[in-house]
Amino acid sequence: MVSPILVIALTLFLAFSIPLLHMLSKKLPPFVPPLATLINLWILITNIKHVGEGAMLITTAGLKPPIAINLAIDKFSLLFAILIQVIGFLLSIYYLSQERKDMRFYMLFLLNILGASGIVMTGDLFNSFVFLEILEISSFGLVASGKDKKALEGGFKYMMIGAIGSSLYLLGIIVLYLSTGTLNMAHIAKLMPSIPDSVKLFSSILFLIGIGVEVELFPLNAWAPDAYQGAMDEISTQLSSIISKTGIYLAARIFLTIYGGLYATNIIFYLAITTFIVAELAALMQKNVKRMLAYSSVGQMGLLMLILSVFAKRGDVFVLTTAILLALNHAFGKGLLFLSLGSLTGNTRNYDIEDLKGAGRANPVLGFLFATGVLSIIGMPIFFGFWSKISLLISIMKANLMYLLALLLLVFLVELYYYANVIVNLFKGEGKKYRIGVIPVSVMLLFALSLIVFGLWPHPVFKIAQNAAASLMERSMYISSILGGM
Template identity: 25%
Template structure:
């Protein structure tokens, strides 16, 4: 291993270790909120810096693996025993974007006061739980085997259960119950998939699995892939496994909803990419994925245009745009995968930004429903931080949403199949309807006089506070800060708007990086030979890849 490779390997565990240690420190400092905030900000800032260094060094050195504990291989030709962390260009990009979002959201939450209107909320557990969620996200992106991918997902889901229901208001508990039940079912399906994989191959290491699945029959491979795709599809909110999301996300506090919308569903997309491209390339379920992608786009966006609550509208757009990512993955070509990877990075940033803006709208207007909002254009900064990511989400040039969609549509046209052309048409329709949905918010919430809103006379801060039985009204109680937006809430929102613009300004090098990441994902040999460096295993892997057999790589 070169010196640069050694540096990268030494840094690989830090995105998991730092927030884990920070969470433990915050639990100890439960009665010292200032110390909690300092620890959290230090931990997440460290992750951003380390992730950026890892991205740069990985782009130079290629895929790297670290066997935690130094166990190594049990015998020649066998995979490493124990915990393997693997870093390639895809996982490095996911770490960088996710860590930036995690840092911005926690600054926003601190500026908001963490709680969302209820003085009884146990805010001392918010920050340690948030850091635990960050550790789970990072572990999921770095896991080199299915079991530790499962562990990472379960850690972030356990933390999300707490964050979703913090404050224990009746609507949040109801939403939390549904979210917990769906998550438990998907986790059980994932665990079933792990059991099937181990029974069929005798290993859970992803690199070793990529070699061994080639010895399985086509029916067995398809059955295992189907189980894993169902489990990951629930977590990614792919139709018809997405009905839980619009009911669960809008009811949470604004920063919680933002981090859920930005990151949690992308963990599911990341897992789909690994299962589809590393473990089961050339599988027979691409047609099913394409149909699911098309339905996810159309059903999600049709649900969005029917909503009057901004959070629910954004939740449905979140579902619809997951379809673009699944589209790129299912095409199984380099341009499609490049577009999917770029679009994942774009969507994490833009969707998080819009949910943070929704929290600012609640703070400024006292409600999140269009029936009670109007005149928000009187605050030009609020109008700006909504309009830019909204146009970005709608795919208006020259924003990053346009660039990602063009790549995906070009990949579909290059594929040339009937399903691919249907996805191209569906992608265009979804983009136009997304633009219609966000334009409706812009015209009604920002430019329409509040007096012209159907229920505008109910939205004074005091009147809205009395309507705390309504799910679409933020329950500020007796607080006096409705209409005031702290700098610590505006600052991270503006920063994420700038990051979104940066994805467009630097689209050339970023998309070139996405292309290198896509090539690495589709050419499994890089991943496999890094984790299984044994000469005999390496020759077997390369033979399998070049032969184009059942275990071979995709295009």
């Protein structure tokens, strides 16, 4: 067994060794991220069988919790950690094909992976704030790293909102600390019943805003379309597949594990519905395909938060499984969409729907990839999205929210409308043919194949998601495995 703490240590080490390697040879830096993510992946995989029920505890300073900072890894965290590493690995392979002179980019990328992995593995609330800041600061840099006007504007907007959001997150942590005297998540969760209601409510509102910025809830998500649109395509992939998924993890951990699903979830429920509807409606009018995908991303995040709050209302392990299925589908589907959209425009960063005319017909492979992403996102059968969508509807039905179900189906029709419009446009008339390398295509093919293969054979994913969901649901198990029999 290799200690998962190495994931953090090694990534940090490799990230800051990049400048040194750069001095040695200018060709070395691009190879560091794939190496780092691969090693991380290996470490995490060797740990799979050690994570049983409840969480695996890794202490740092030799002290038992709740004193020192510690990592707490249950199956839910492990799933997200592996997801992050897999997407990170695929993306870093994708970067190999690109000419990028600036080695600082790779540092930011690795720090981003580090922040995300840290958030999903830590068992300490303040530590999660630190990793959140690492994640956010590196994301601002990554978004702005396109270095054209749009990228910079998107980066700046993201930075302003993100900074305020994470500050409020910190305030929430401190409020909790004041009334419990501890920063350990499991310990706070255990002490939760003894905290006065007003403190719980106030801190949950602060968390709601802090995390709401990350998971793109309605009034807090105004940065999202701009950042997605401004960033380079691979960064948009990273935003939707890694960064926002980390936000989902954090939301689940804080609102479900710590608060036990009791506070702020009602607000989240309505906010998430509003997010979904507003984002899909906004996407409907979009002529810029990338911004459209961004809105769609926001909408999907709304769905995810919705399903989490539905779980908090009417708990059922199936609902949480659905949330994980949705997250996986969105991570792979939207990632594929952003990547293939970039190639379909020939990396010209001109995403106007009129200019994409015929691009899919001229480049059938890219057209296939983009179509796969779209079909999976809108939940067509034989793609993985079908199962996540059906599970979503089933869990909403199980929660007996039939009006919500009808509303969602109506909005799905809107979603289909703009996606079908893009697909149809891609295959209309004659477009320009672009040359694309082997590496990007094979990376995208991996994304697409995973969507199709697990669409036809969803059992293993179900199984994994179910286990992860069960471990997230067993709140008392999480607490007792961290704190011992305390």
